[in-house]
Amino acid sequence: MKIAIASGKGGTGKTTLATNLASYLAEKEEVVLTDLDVEEPNSGLFINADLVKKEDKFKMIPEWIEDKCTLCGICQKVCNFHAVIQLGTQILVFPELCHSCYACSELCPTDALPMIPQKMGELSHYHRNKLTFIESRLEIGQEQAVPLISQTLDYVDRHFPNEIIKLYDAPPGTSCPVIEATKDADFVILVTEPTPFGLHDLKLAVETMKELKKETGVVVNRFGIGNDDVLRYCKEENIPILAKIPNSRKIAELYSSGELIYRKLPEVKQQLDGIIEHIL
Amino acid sequence: MKEIVVISGKGGTGKTSVTASFAYLGGEETVVADCDVDAADMHLLLQPDFSKAEDFYSGEVAIINQDECIKCGKCAEVCRFDAIPIIDTQYIVQPLDCEGCGYCARVCPTNAITNESQNVGQWYISNIKTGSVMVHAKLAIGADNSGKLVAKVKNEAKLLAKNRNSDFIIIDGSPGVGCPVVSSLSGANFVVLVTEPSVSGLHDLKRVYKLVKKFNIKAGCIINKFDINENVTKEIGEFLKKENIAHISNLPYDDNFTKAMTVGQTIVEFDKGQLQTILTESWSKVKQLTINN
Amino acid sequence: MKIAFTAKGTTWDSMMDPRFGRTEFFLVYDDETDEFTQFDNRDVEGVAHGAGPQTAQKLFELNPGLLITGNGPGGNAATVLERAGIKIYIGAGEMTVKEAYEAYKKNELKEF
Numbered sequence A: 001m002k003i004a005i006a007s008g009k010g011g012t013g014k015t016t017l018a019t020n021l022a023s024y025l026a027e028k029e030e031v032v033l034t035d036l037d038v039e040e041p042n043s044g045l046f047i048n049a050d051l052v053k054k055e056d057k058f059k060m061i062p063e064w065i066e067d068k069c070t071l072c073g074i075c076q077k078v079c080n081f082h083a084v085i086q087l088g089t090q091i092l093v094f095p096e097l098c099h100s101c102y103a104c105s106e107l108c109p110t111d112a113l114p115m116i117p118q119k120m121g122e123l124s125h126y127h128r129n130k131l132t133f134i135e136s137r138l139e140i141g142q143e144q145a146v147p148l149i150s151q152t153l154d155y156v157d158r159h160f161p162n163e164i165i166k167l168y169d170a171p172p173g174t175s176c177p178v179i180e181a182t183k184d185a186d187f188v189i190l191v192t193e194p195t196p197f198g199l200h201d202l203k204l205a206v207e208t209m210k211e212l213k214k215e216t217g218v219v220v221n222r223f224g225i226g227n228d229d230v231l232r233y234c235k236e237e238n239i240p241i242l243a244k245i246p247n248s249r250k251i252a253e254l255y256s257s258g259e260l261i262y263r264k265l266p267e268v269k270q271q272l273d274g275i276i277e278h279i280l
Numbered sequence B: 001m002k003e004i005v006v007i008s009g010k011g012g013t014g015k016t017s018v019t020a021s022f023a024y025l026g027g028e029e030t031v032v033a034d035c036d037v038d039a040a041d042m043h044l045l046l047q048p049d050f051s052k053a054e055d056f057y058s059g060e061v062a063i064i065n066q067d068e069c070i071k072c073g074k075c076a077e078v079c080r081f082d083a084i085p086i087i088d089t090q091y092i093v094q095p096l097d098c099e100g101c102g103y104c105a106r107v108c109p110t111n112a113i114t115n116e117s118q119n120v121g122q123w124y125i126s127n128i129k130t131g132s133v134m135v136h137a138k139l140a141i142g143a144d145n146s147g148k149l150v151a152k153v154k155n156e157a158k159l160l161a162k163n164r165n166s167d168f169i170i171i172d173g174s175p176g177v178g179c180p181v182v183s184s185l186s187g188a189n190f191v192v193l194v195t196e197p198s199v200s201g202l203h204d205l206k207r208v209y210k211l212v213k214k215f216n217i218k219a220g221c222i223i224n225k226f227d228i229n230e231n232v233t234k235e236i237g238e239f240l241k242k243e244n245i246a247h248i249s250n251l252p253y254d255d256n257f258t259k260a261m262t263v264g265q266t267i268v269e270f271d272k273g274q275l276q277t278i279l280t281e282s283w284s285k286v287k288q289l290t291i292n293n
Numbered sequence C: 001m002k003i004a005f006t007a008k009g010t011t012w013d014s015m016m017d018p019r020f021g022r023t024e025f026f027l028v029y030d031d032e033t034d035e036f037t038q039f040d041n042r043d044v045e046g047v048a049h050g051a052g053p054q055t056a057q058k059l060f061e062l063n064p065g066l067l068i069t070g071n072g073p074g075g076n077a078a079t080v081l082e083r084a085g086i087k088i089y090i091g092a093g094e095m096t097v098k099e100a101y102e103a104y105k106k107n108e109l110k111e112f
Helices: A014-025 A074-078 A103-107 A146-159 A176-182 A196-211 A229-237 A249-256 A266-279 B015-029 B074-078 B103-107 B148-164 B179-185 B199-215 B230-243 B256-262 B274-292 C042-046 C051-062 C075-084 C097-105
Strands: A002-006 A031-035 A050-062 A084-087 A090-093 A115-128 A131-138 A165-169 A187-192 A216-223 A241-246 B002-007 B030-034 B052-064 B113-127 B133-139 B168-172 B190-195 B219-223 B246-250 C002-007 C025-030 C035-040 C066-068 C087-090
Touching: A002 A014, A002 A176, A014 A031, A014 A131, A014 A165, A014 A187, A014 A216, A014 A266, A031 A146, A050 A146, A074 A084, A074 A103, A084 C051, A084 C075, A090 C075, A103 B103, A115 A146, A131 A146, A146 A176, A176 A196, A187 A196, A187 A266, A196 A216, A196 A229, A196 B256, A216 A229, A216 A266, A241 A266, A249 B199, B002 B015, B002 B179, B002 B274, B015 B030, B015 B168, B015 B190, B015 B256, B015 B274, B030 B148, B052 B148, B074 B103, B103 B113, B113 B148, B133 B148, B148 B168, B148 B179, B179 B199, B190 B199, B190 B274, B199 B219, B199 B230, B219 B230, B219 B274, B230 B246, B246 B274, C002 C051, C002 C097, C025 C051, C042 C051, C051 C075, C066 C097
Parallel strands: A002 A165, A002 A187, A031 A131, A031 A165, A187 A216, A216 A241, B002 B168, B002 B190, B030 B133, B030 B168, B190 B219, B219 B246, C002 C066, C066 C087
Antiparallel strands: A050 A115, A084 A090, A115 A131, B052 B113, B113 B133, C002 C025, C025 C035
């Protein structure tokens, strides 16, 4: 079972929900939590587990071999991303612009641009008791999150059987990285807050998930602030409300110190039970 | 004309509320740009009239003309993004997976593949309630937020600011550390970092500041909800000192942040108390720091 | 020697463009022949990524000995210019092209 936790807007409590739900579930059964917000991975701040393995993740980029090159200019012509440039008698490659499409490399008549691996980020694998935690982290300056997300998903698929509950903390927004992070999920939990910003961004997220034909449910965080528009919208759209996590300064304080909230607050535990009942 | 960008790394720190307040305080002299195109929210506070709307195209997507396709499968073979599956005996490009590299079209023996530019959203110029103008955008669902739409919003804002002889452009930047933020930062004169004293807030602040440093832009920081966790607030203070980032102000945890938003107002309009005072002082400081820079 | 400027217009009185990658024009002045030429770079506006290297490549074809600009090129463009052996002087972003040239003559600009 693959459950993705997403939100249109950042900072609505996606990571809070992912880490609390994963830890709570792991009190009884095996759970794998994966942080796919590779630009700003935060779940790890709330999880105490032991490092099992760390591995570098690579993307493939072309490397110019001067001796083989005839300066025909095809590589520059076929690169839609301006990542390969011919400068006089030299070919320059700009790795961060490269999308690893292999066109320059494979269309080069003299094999002067073989693809070589370049580090784009790091995957860490942690484990304690029944909880496994996987996190990937994009190197600063690397601009494309999608290849790293995709490799992280592969890693999880390869190492854990399908029967295990897998939770994915998705990046915020509705663009490519979110699509990549949610496209294989069996269920998507959308986290929002009952404010105009929350509602506006929830609508975007719902539209996105409709496009992907995903089954969704909404968790309203900081319930009690703002107004009822989010509840009304969910009713109109026929999206189940899985939980309402109350607004409280106590929660904000626990969160700020990197603590799990359900352990201290029984009312939160109750809400988590509601989610589990609905999905599993 | 000076460009001020507000960013946060982490979402939900109050970045947009702070930016909208600055826009309000900046009044007619300040052109506003919402570069958080993936989840644009500032229009909810500034009441734009969407007086000009235009489609935006960026990147390409491959399309296979089935009449000319001889089903040789070369395109699918070279596609590194698995974007060309066979559906009902036809090779069909999946737009959400296609990167627009154009490789398939180059190897197609019958030239059955063309690349078409992709509509990735809309952008707008609006009159807003501050008496100024705002440039904003809406990214299409699942579109590649490559930073190009962000760049477009910024460039249009710059043109407007130039024509109006505005003193400032205030920009609501994108979250994260990827392409869109890079586009929001490029060419900026000053960066305002809005953070909160949580372990995640600090973590993301450090990450996004690494990026700001690469651009060599001066920065200042506002700590929102500073009283939630005094220890982390202290830690942030130390980080700011070490990095030589101006500590602009601390904002207390205050329900008026949400209440203002709920009635579609900026904080400085809604709140007549401490938030208004601190934000007004903060805006003066930001202007000063930007000009002295 | 040919000297290139990043500019927002096409005359000596035009303002400099502080940006390198997305500069609107290149103006090239040859101080040996007193020749002054203009090159339009505005098509780069439509480029999402890689504007810097592309602009640098264009500049390379103009074959100047040095470049006077505002903020200085980003990492990618700087790599190209370095390979091309073009010297870069920065800090002229707020001047007219003429002022920038005079500032360079008086050694008032910083080498990148």
